[in-house]
Amino acid sequence: MKIMKKINMITAFLAVSCLLIVSLTFNSCAPTKAVADKSGAQLWAENCQRCHNTPAPSSFGPEQWETIGMHMQTRSLITEKERDKIVDFLKGSR
Amino acid sequence: MYWFILLVAVNFNKLSAQNTVTFDSTVLDRINALENAVNSNRPGNDHFMVVGLTTFGYTSSSNNNTIGGVSTITKANSLADANHYEFSPMFLWRHGKKFLMEFEPSFSNNGLGVNWADISYFAAPNLILRAGYFVLPFGTYAKREAAGWIDKLGTDPMGITALPSTDYGVEAEGGLALGSMKMNYDVALTNGMQLNADGTLAGGNIVDNNNNRTVTARLGLLPFSNSSLELGVSGMFGKVGTPGTNTDGATGNMYALDLNYVKQVNSVLVNIKGQYNIMSVSDVNYINPFDATKTYTFRNHSTAGFIQCSLRPTGVDNFLKNFEIAGRYTSYNAPGHSTWGADQHTVTLGLDYWLSWRTVVKATYDTYQGTSTASQALNAYTGLTTTNTFSLQVSIQL
Numbered sequence: 001m002k003i004m005k006k007i008n009m010i011t012a013f014l015a016v017s018c019l020l021i022v023s024l025t026f027n028s029c030a031p032t033k034a035v036a037d038k039s040g041a042q043l044w045a046e047n048c049q050r051c052h053n054t055p056a057p058s059s060f061g062p063e064q065w066e067t068i069g070m071h072m073q074t075r076s077l078i079t080e081k082e083r084d085k086i087v088d089f090l091k092g093s094r
Numbered sequence: 095m096y097w098f099i100l101l102v103a104v105n106f107n108k109l110s111a112q113n114t115v116t117f118d119s120t121v122l123d124r125i126n127a128l129e130n131a132v133n134s135n136r137p138g139n140d141h142f143m144v145v146g147l148t149t150f151g152y153t154s155s156s157n158n159n160t161i162g163g164v165s166t167i168t169k170a171n172s173l174a175d176a177n178h179y180e181f182s183p184m185f186l187w188r189h190g191k192k193f194l195m196e197f198e199p200s201f202s203n204n205g206l207g208v209n210w211a212d213i214s215y216f217a218a219p220n221l222i223l224r225a226g227y228f229v230l231p232f233g234t235y236a237k238r239e240a241a242g243w244i245d246k247l248g249t250d251p252m253g254i255t256a257l258p259s260t261d262y263g264v265e266a267e268g269g270l271a272l273g274s275m276k277m278n279y280d281v282a283l284t285n286g287m288q289l290n291a292d293g294t295l296a297g298g299n300i301v302d303n304n305n306n307r308t309v310t311a312r313l314g315l316l317p318f319s320n321s322s323l324e325l326g327v328s329g330m331f332g333k334v335g336t337p338g339t340n341t342d343g344a345t346g347n348m349y350a351l352d353l354n355y356v357k358q359v360n361s362v363l364v365n366i367k368g369q370y371n372i373m374s375v376s377d378v379n380y381i382n383p384f385d386a387t388k389t390y391t392f393r394n395h396s397t398a399g400f401i402q403c404s405l406r407p408t409g410v411d412n413f414l415k416n417f418e419i420a421g422r423y424t425s426y427n428a429p430g431h432s433t434w435g436a437d438q439h440t441v442t443l444g445l446d447y448w449l450s451w452r453t454v455v456k457a458t459y460d461t462y463q464g465t466s467t468a469s470q471a472l473n474a475y476t477g478l479t480t481t482n483t484f485s486l487q488v489s490i491q492l
Binding site: 029030031032034035046047049050051052053054055056059060063064066067068070071073074075076077078079080081082 | 143187188216220222274276320363
């Protein structure tokens with residue numbers, strides 16, 4: 001009975017996760033206009049500090065920002081559009 | 095005569111012009127080649143880069159253990175210990191905008207190890223695929239907050255780091271827009287952990303100890319449009335036992351909740367982080383460490399959690415903006431009647447001074463109290479322990 005309860009919990013967790021992932025990966029809800037219109041500077045200020053201090057644009061070179069942007073996307077799981085806007089801002093503000 | 099002088103002058107000019115053109119072209123070619131060579135080696139124009147971190151410092155502790163009415167006090171200090179020294183360069187190499195290789199070797203605790211070594215494929219805007227040796231998506235502390243130059247305190251929260259955080263396998267992750275909110279997902283299929291002889295868990299090996307993969311998954315939700323709050327739920331499920339041994343068939347079911355809130359309130363940056371882990375391993379008859387012909391068992395259920403708050407007056411216009419204060423409460427309840435059972439609590443206070451956005455000096459004070467719940471029959475009971483630890487640490491992101 002106890003084992004069945006655990007199996008049910010695990011199955012439910014995985015089912016909900018898979019459903020969410022599949023549905024959102026292929027039918028990603030569009031961001032609202034206010035969110036979509038955010039500048040790279042605003043996204044840089046909002047997202048970097050979620051984990052660490054916000055780096056200055058002069059901290060790295062243009063190609064390095066591209067690499068760091070990809071690395072940070074794997075850690076913070078920001079969207080690709082957010083990453084591109086932040087990287088463009090950092091490259092353009094050096 | 096005039097005709098002769100004119101002819102010589104014209105020919106000289108022609109010769110001179112030809113020489114100049116030849117000379118300029120050669121030099122220009124060489125200058126261009128040098129410029130290209132310099133540009134390809136200029137920092138910031140390369141697809142390969144080395145970053146990383148280092149941590150070093152000093153720690154001093156006083157330990158008071160009381161068992162059977164007898165107290166023993168021990169003191170220790172060191173310029174570096176397992177928690178306060180690390181040198182970890184991280185190599186990043188990207189191939190266009192589709193592939194990223196990450197490799198972080200680490201020298202710490204007298205040994206050379208590897209924090210992660212993996213390759214990511216950016217398959218779609220919302221989908222990153224990864225393979226290799228990577229940090230598991232269980233909670234957020236190990237993956238996002240543990241680095242010395244990120245962590246506001248000089249010590250890790252106990253229990254949260256008791257669970258191995260890396261494994262070999264494959265992973266899929268991504269971030270998704272959700273109207274004014276955002277969500278992210280992270281699912282990994284790995285070799286899984288292994289159950290030790292005493293009921294603790296060891297990290298995943300490159301060769302699986304059983305024919306069962308472990309699934310680890312995390313879902314994160316950022317309910318506010320400014321991304322100030324993130325809430326996450328994680329699960330890790332798989333067999334941890336080794337066939338042909340007393341642990342054959344044992345399974346591990348782990349759950350975690352995590353929270354991250356970062357918001358500028360007037361001139362102060364408020365940073366609140368937390369994680370709560372529930373770790374369960376199915377019942378196993380463990381071999382008695384004093385008599386291999388006998389076994390013992392216990393309910394292998396642990397909980398660990400921490401809540402941390404830090405404040406930094408980033409909005410003021412003087413030296414105070416470089417200071418940050420932090421406090422954390424940690425609780426770790428290890429299984430009773432095992433050889434390592436204990437009910438443990440730690441209060442940690444810290445004062446940080448930021449020399450730059452990625453260099454920090456941290457003064458941290460931990461007050462630990464642990465009451466042993468370990469088996470007295472196995473001679474594992476360790477009584478009541480209190481430990482006060484002061485550490486001074488410098489952390490740099492390279």
